[in-house]
Amino acid sequence: MSEATNQPQSTEAELIAVRREKLAKLRELGVDPFGSKFETTSTPAELRDTFSEGKQVTIAGRIIALRDMGKSVFFQLGDANGSIQGYLSVKNLEEDQKAIWKCLDRGDWIGISGETFLTRTEEPTIKTESFTVLSKSLRPMPDKFHGLSDRETKYRKRHLDLIGNQDSATLFITRSKMIAEIRNFLQERGFLEVETPMLQSVAGGAAARPFETHHNALGMPLTLRIAPELFLKRLLVGGFTKIFELNRNFRNEGISRRHNPEFTMLEAYWAFSDFEEMANMVEEMTCHLAEKFCGGLNIEHKDEEGNLLRTINLQRPWKRANYHDLIKEVAGDDFFDITPEQRRAKCDEIGVQLSENMEDYEVVQQVFEKKVEEHTFDPCFVTRVASELVPLAKVTPGGKTVEVYELIINGQEISPGYSELNDPDVQKERLEHQAGGEEEQKVDYDFIETLEHGMPPAGGIGIGIDRLVMMLTGAPTIRDVVLFPLLKKKGE
Template structure:
């Protein structure tokens, strides 16, 4: 048996860059601008493939993602984030200068091509290249063409590499963008107006969260990045708007996890003369519409990193609706709300629910809900009639112990809260003061004054867009659906 040929050592990145710089210099010697200019296209790789017709002259631009050089004949893939198309180049058909320029190209370079469409003997839609234009010479190599970017930290820190190397990532972010456009269309078709409210605020309100703090030099005053747009959107209800929504960023100076990013995309919508039940119907309709349009149906598969299906979420309507207390009693015992607060603490220990001594009774109950109900609820469930201490901006239910609220749980996490909005200024003042305790300076009294001008009864919703996209696409973490998640700086 003959000995195996010795493996050729792989080039280092520095060596690859050096070779590409030599090619860059050669292009310039040939009189070719390696960073091109305007190139007029007639179509895109995706559109051409989707509506392919033979014998048509086209002009297409994209990145070279694969090159198969067979000497006189060269096949290559031209791609962008939406899709790819095959190109065919016959060296004999090129001028000496063009042939020399082609030899200076690598995977990762951007080019524009002109040519006629045809289908190969293997049935592949292809462009026979008559001419090409160099648009951008890449000096660093693309990710491995077979495995893309496997390292998760590199995926998040260098999203451009992830997008060019992982087709599924590129597809996900295109889908996210299309979903956002469809959400806007969904609300606009129902008469809602899109509005914008301040991201820099004097008082951070609308949620219980720690804000990012900053300072405005010209005005000489501290400001915060908004934690929610709610109080400003309600000012617009007072002003006479009756159906509004905002789709924008919120910022919370809190922990980072697979479900939390310090800046996140939030939809809030308000509908005058509506209530939390009608808003729940709206969210259910919208979510199912998105699933059917972008996910192929109402059954959403979630997979692990190896591609194995771990869970299938069923969005089939109607979605379950259940009261907060009933769900907790079903998980923690039918007597959970009849035993003493100390008894509830003891029950938590028995059930393995961690609580701290400083928690108030309603916080203990909420901890039981989060650990035994929320984290174990995967198919959609509207949890209604939540404890009034937890939601100070919602209308109190008859009887006064709960508020007219839903919390939509899907895939073990809250996707959307919805309220019958509190519009009584005196009750609102009292509840915000109770919530803030001694820190009354954190109350937006200007908002209370605004309510005194009269806010119509209304339903309101918030939807965490990042979590919604996670659920609909089967993404395991919020970092997989945020293009540039916040990461600790590398030393």
């Protein structure tokens, strides 16, 4: 039954040929190799978690591992949530059932019925009294001890990763539960979940390059959204005072261990609030997730080889620091008193690379990203950033900074939060300045008109869900927390 023991040196093509022979044999025996509806009493993981002896049960799963000892077989039956051991006495089977069993391999899906018992080693087990073929696997499984060793194959063929790597399956189950808990957290505090368009005529809400498409029936160009912000603010104008959206955003930009062109974002808006209250909520929610799903507020981070890099400490209260003060710590107390040309020279001294066309505020931001952000691992709310960086946020008294936080954890931004700008005239001026002479293409004037109907003062947040899950689970790259990350075509 087990090709792993009988044919250890066989090529994949030879193993597939053997499995196809077994497929044909099943059909000769009158068995549908791809099954049909099968009633179960529980899942393998549920049965193991609530195990007691002497129960009659029916479960279904994939044969993950097996030990064929001739007259008896022990096997693991499971799915992404977990597995349980099954035992089968082959000598007690009818001849036709023996023939069917011989056609099964590791990787096949079967259903079994039987009575639960504990082995001499106290292993929860089902004594199989009957079995049903549910799906014949025509290709061999990944190595049962090492899973997929090639990272690219892991991302290209996620189904094999989930089959062969229980840790990976558990991570994605945890991600799903975290997202459900985020919904619960917000809904318990009176936030209403809403949906806004993914296809937009003007890509607004962030400074990013959109994916462009065309709607044939209407004969108009459209973009995939880069952010839902402007539509969510329309709902604030409409009287929805506490709202959130868990959405997919799309940005036609680079790919890295922290960036995927398609990503999941939480945005939430709270009328009559501000950026500091939103920061408090993000801190509370993140710690709640860590305690519920990660076993506490200390999160270990390892490199791709499994070596410990650092432990992130999420103990509250989290640090809050002024943007300019943090930059002075790495670039000198006089950094904002010298000329733009002297600032560029200072960047050369401290090893920050610049491009020629950077404006002065972009030079400052480059220092922040390379010398502050990338070296900040425990949580830090960076506040009062330059007004040019966030055109949708309310300006602080004096007009040079905005009421904003940027939450940095593990060397990357996890969440921005604003006191939202609700003055339509100021918003129009700042969006047109950001557009740089391309107002017709880049400024959503319908949004400006909406603001003229009156938007209440509000706090708003965005949280990159993929990065949040990376941080909480210790995953080294975004590809480890996105089920199907975008990759180049194979061979390119």
